[in-house]
Amino acid sequence: MRGIALISLAFGLGLCAPAGALELTLPAAATALSDERVAMDSYDLPTGPYADGQMPKESFEGHVTRQSWRVAAQGLTSLQLLAPLREQLQDAGYDIVFECDTLDCGGFDFRFETEVLPAPAMHVDLSDFRFLSAQNGPDDHLGLLVSRSANAGFIQLIRVTKDAQALPVKPSTGAVLPGIAETPRPLPSDPVGVLVAQGHVVLGDLTFETGSASLGEGPYASLDALAEFLLDDPSRRIALVGHTDAVGALDNNIALSKRRAASVLERLAARYGVPRGQMSAEGMGYLAPIAPNQTPEGRETNRRVEAVLLNTD
Template identity: 30%
Template sequence: MNRSTFITTTAALVCAGLLAGGAAAKDVAGSKDHPLVGRYTGSEIIDYKSEAFNEHRFIIAPVDFKTDGEAFTDGNSIKVEGKITDIRYNAPKDRSSLEIIHNYEESLKSKGFETVFSCANDTCVKDKSSPYRMSFAAGDGQINYRYGDGVRYLLAKASKPEGDTYAAVFLGDNKTGPLVHVIVADVKPMQSGQIAFVDAGAMAKSISASGHVALYGIQFDFDKADIKPESRPTLDEIAKFLKANSEVALVVTGHTDGKGGFDYNVDLSKRRAQAVAADLAQHYGISASRLTPFGAGMSAPIASNDDDAGRAKNRRVELVKR
């Protein structure tokens, strides 16, 4: 091995060695590094969240905050579904964000990742906006001061037979020390078929016995009140029940999980309930006077909101006998 090769190889090993797994004494309880990404040596986890299945938008181009605000579109980002791991670290105060991002680049490359997009400061934005607004892309809007002295961003992708992995690293510069925000999406299909189909007969039995029935077959796009086409079989059964029981009037109640703001979820659940009532009136001729839309938001959970399984149970439409 010649001297040049030795120096290059040694430098790569040093960079990779500065990114390693292993918990620090001050990590938040229950947290851990993503096995493919690791952490910069000496960093401590200050926030951690892992979801078995959700979606996330990753920035793939400079953002035009003047035009788009904090709305990230198909022009500047991609939406990925799968297992989402979200980790924030406080990095050592005596290390620069440039050194840290280079370590992540070297480490990810050694594990088969390819860079999709990277930027620093002004190259992260299209307009004259301050780069600190990239904190909103990281979900760090409430602590955007951590990006006040500069920002660096890296998105890398590893393609594997079992599914792709996207790893994003945001680095905020501040006098309090670098903030490292790692967001990883392990792409995989949703575990489907987990919600039982409720037909008109089962609706009648549940409403007769308890005064209400919970339905999971009515699906909506993420953060929207648009009814998805796969909801039609359940809507058909609601219409059958209502036509067979012409004396019954219902409160159509929308429920959300515990993620997001309270008022936002109340409004979202009400709009979803209104969409269901409107669909029943428009497509099946059900009198609007028999249907009262109501948004309960996150106020009536039937399971814990601390995990995906519980949140899935809480996202529902209930028919309540008036």
């Protein structure tokens, strides 16, 4: 069992909130999927279960932050995700307004009446999800939604407050959450060795902003190794090939996958000094899947950028 990452959310607190930051503790395998901040927006916070064709909500206006994480862990239950977060919220002074579990929430109807970030930023299993709404004084409200898949847990936090202060996220270390079998994010220990031996390698540690071609800041061990490999011999050439899942039109997916590959090329050129002549960027869209597109896990696996070795002379 590995340690955990301390996701420190430095909340801008309302008038009745205690001073200081709210710290949410997530497993080390937690990966941020979305972090959206809007200075003036609204959020319809569920305050009760879906019943008799309707769901009670209360609308709040102000600074809205929408965040989500994926926790790579097998055998994880939704309660194991929710319980530690609920306790931390209460310790920080939040009152739980409403909490429910799957069918008690209203099942399918609750899920589709509740604001959920679009995939891949959030995944909800209709047979196992939990939700709670909480408030800390009159100007600080949030909705917490958790769910899981066979190999991962998912956390979504939507918060609205009168304070427009951003919510920085920074990792640290801490204690271990019980009952969670964690797995590392897949990346070959020797990506260049795989590239030379097999002719291609998935750059599995790359992250992109949801629905965009913007490559995350990194650092990325795969790009460190790839840049060193290319700079060692100017005759080496690679193609960077983007791939998507099967959601959406083919032409749009091909365009997106090529833009993502181009973002990787530009990072290698601008940050590492790799000559652009040693690289090309291509996009395959969903034409070359390596996993079934019928499951969230398969679609996530198919969203990737690969390096293809063109020559070693």
